[in-house]
Amino acid sequence: xxxxxxxxxxxxxxxxxxxxxxxxxxxxxxxxxxxxxxxxxxxxxxxxxxxxxxxxxxxxxxxxxxxxxxxxxxxxxxxxxxxxxxxxxxxxxxxxxxxxxxxxxxxxxxxxxxxxxxxxxxxxxxxxxxxxxxxxxxxxxxxxxxxxxxxxxxxxxxxxxxxxxxxxxxxxxxxxxxxxxxxxxxxxxxxxxxxxxxxxxxxxxxxxxxxxxxxxxxxxxxxxxxxxxxxxxxxxxxxxxxxxxxxxxxxxxxxxxxxxxxxxxxxxxxxxxxxxxxxx
Amino acid sequence: xxxxxxxxxxxxxxxxxxxxxxxxxxxxxxxxxxxxxxxxxxxxxxxxxxxxxxxxxxxxxxxxxxxxxxxxxxxxxxxxxxxxxxxxxxxxxxxxxxxxxxxxxxxxxxxxxxxxxxxxxxxxxxxxxxxxxxxxxxxxxxxxxxxxxxxxxxxxxxxxxxxxxxxxxxxxxxxxxxxxxxxxxxxxxxxxxxxxxxxxxxxxxxxxxxxxxxxxxxxxxxxxxxxxxxxxxxxxxxxxxxxxxxxxxxxxxxxxxxxxxxxxxxxxxxxxxxxxxxxxxxxxxxxxxxxxxxxxxxxxxxxxxxxxxxxxxxxxxxx
Numbered sequence: 001x002x003x004x005x006x007x008x009x010x011x012x013x014x015x016x017x018x019x020x021x022x023x024x025x026x027x028x029x030x031x032x033x034x035x036x037x038x039x040x041x042x043x044x045x046x047x048x049x050x051x052x053x054x055x056x057x058x059x060x061x062x063x064x065x066x067x068x069x070x071x072x073x074x075x076x077x078x079x080x081x082x083x084x085x086x087x088x089x090x091x092x093x094x095x096x097x098x099x100x101x102x103x104x105x106x107x108x109x110x111x112x113x114x115x116x117x118x119x120x121x122x123x124x125x126x127x128x129x130x131x132x133x134x135x136x137x138x139x140x141x142x143x144x145x146x147x148x149x150x151x152x153x154x155x156x157x158x159x160x161x162x163x164x165x166x167x168x169x170x171x172x173x174x175x176x177x178x179x180x181x182x183x184x185x186x187x188x189x190x191x192x193x194x195x196x197x198x199x200x201x202x203x204x205x206x207x208x209x210x211x212x213x214x215x216x217x218x219x220x221x222x223x224x225x226x227x228x229x230x231x232x233x234x235x236x237x238x239x240x241x242x243x244x245x246x247x248x249x250x251x252x253x254x255x256x257x258x259x260x261x262x263x264x265x266x267x268x269x270x271x272x273x274x275x276x277x278x279x280x
Numbered sequence: 281x282x283x284x285x286x287x288x289x290x291x292x293x294x295x296x297x298x299x300x301x302x303x304x305x306x307x308x309x310x311x312x313x314x315x316x317x318x319x320x321x322x323x324x325x326x327x328x329x330x331x332x333x334x335x336x337x338x339x340x341x342x343x344x345x346x347x348x349x350x351x352x353x354x355x356x357x358x359x360x361x362x363x364x365x366x367x368x369x370x371x372x373x374x375x376x377x378x379x380x381x382x383x384x385x386x387x388x389x390x391x392x393x394x395x396x397x398x399x400x401x402x403x404x405x406x407x408x409x410x411x412x413x414x415x416x417x418x419x420x421x422x423x424x425x426x427x428x429x430x431x432x433x434x435x436x437x438x439x440x441x442x443x444x445x446x447x448x449x450x451x452x453x454x455x456x457x458x459x460x461x462x463x464x465x466x467x468x469x470x471x472x473x474x475x476x477x478x479x480x481x482x483x484x485x486x487x488x489x490x491x492x493x494x495x496x497x498x499x500x501x502x503x504x505x506x507x508x509x510x511x512x513x514x515x516x517x518x519x520x521x522x523x524x525x526x527x528x529x530x531x532x533x534x535x536x537x538x539x540x541x542x543x544x545x546x547x548x549x550x551x552x553x554x555x556x557x558x559x560x561x562x563x564x565x566x567x568x569x570x571x572x573x574x575x576x577x578x579x580x581x582x583x584x585x586x587x588x589x590x591x592x593x594x595x596x597x598x599x
């Protein structure tokens with residue numbers, strides 16, 4: 001883990017990605033624990049639609065709420081939804097992919113065909129369908145995004161797991177009498193950490209975008225709570241009068257997604273033995 | 281069994297799966313279709329009228345019979361009647377699909393005409409400042425969600441040039457191509473941005489890999505000019521993964537860009553499905569989602585076949 005961090009700081013885009021991510025993570029944690037300059041929900045009718053100033057760094061919105069504080073809270077909200085949904089999707093995908101590769105036959109066919117069905121939907125449509133069933137909200141968004149990205153993780157795990165399964169060290173482990181669960185968790189899962197790590201980083205970027213999109217449509221985080229998508233949606237009709245309402249969440253969302261994309265690229269370079277040699 | 285044939289055999293199975301999945305999910309949405317259709321006026325219905333409407337839309341039967349009726353209809357090209365529009369589902373889909381198709385084609389044209397030259401340029405100028413600039417631009421392009429690109433474009437246009445994008449009634453391309461293009465160009469650029477960024481990254485990285493191949497070095501050592509090697513030998517091979525990527529992206533775009541259609545007020549397939557889900561228009565959701573999934577799978581199948589045809593090295597594993 002520390003070795004990986006060291007490698008990341010040496011990789012040019014890894015370093016930038018790591019720093020950006022760290023800044024956002026701090027903002028998210030502070031935002032969600034209430035350490036914001038102002039209460040993100042408190043309205044100040046006198047200070048409505050003020051531009052950026054010393055008192056309100058990123059200005060105020062239509063209700064006089066501090067945009068900087070709302071941004072911190074919104075980033076926290078986006079991160080919570082992204083981390084939980086990608087966490088669930090990767091765990092579920094890993095279990096499904098591993099067992100599909102290991103048991104093969106009917107189970108493999110059933111799992112992979114179901115994943116084909118889920119993959120035949122455009123991501124946002126599938127998420128919309130799930131959200132309309134359970135009603136909008138934070139945890140529905142988590143569930144919807146998790147379901148949308150599970151098939152990708154299942155495929156990412158199943159492919160390499162299939163070839164690993166036929167490798168000599170797995171046969172060797174079996175001749176020693178290692179149990180199935182031991183082989184799956186020790187030998188197979190550990191070897192899948194590299195492709196999974198890259199995929200998780202990239203999926204976090206997509207999850208941020210999907211969450212923002214759902215909130216933008218009014219189906220994700222519900223007002224008065226802050227979320228990047230919701231702030232962008234509020235900015236739509238005010239962008240000429242108060243452009244900071246558009247720019248602040250837009251740039252924040254872009255940089256957050258960028259940080260994950262940069263980290264994903266760097267991790268792919270570092271963890272792939274082919275490019276690793278080239279880097280060294 | 282060869283890979284394409286296997287794919288073709290799985291195809292109907294997955295379509296059946298999609299049908300069942302959509303059918304069940306839309307019925308799990310809380311609320312009643314008749315109430316959703318008539319809004320507050322549904323309170324004025326007598327129980328008999330309500331029952332008559334339910335019978336008309338086939339909602340009085342149990343799920344199994346409803347599914348069977350619907351599916352038997354689908355097999356004959358009849359997708360049922362939309363409760364919100366009061367018209368056959370297929371008619372509504374064909375009203376909205378041309379826009380989505382046009383938008384997808386325009387975005388792809390923009391993405392390829394910017395992405396491929398930029399990617400090749402960056403690869404042939406590796407590690408020079410121009411390569412770095414292209415890579416940074418592509419990274420930002422890929423990291424900006426398309427609906428954010430759309431919002432920023434609208435803002436820049438309205439503040440910078442004092443013009444607002446044409447968002448009045450939509451004009452089909454068959455009626456007035458120029459007016460249509462004026463409406464479509466911004467959404468197409470919006471969707472084309474991230475697409476172009478992906479094309480740049482893909483063509484750059486494959487081009488870099490190919491330029492290190494032995495056959496490229498052989499051609500160069502035979503005295504072939506660098507430019508000719510790039511155009512004759514490297515480019516055609518570098519385009520194969522770009523075609524795959526574009527095919528998959530195109531397939532996604534055919535599903536309708538819900539958010540971008542929403543921002544630019546375009547009556548495309550994406551918004552139709554969004555409205556249908558919110559209105560609990562069972563037949564329309566089922567029909568259009570099935571239509572989208574079908575397109576998506578056909579495009580992917582074609583991409584796979586094209587991939588095999590373009591790259592003779594690829595022999596699909598027959599396992």
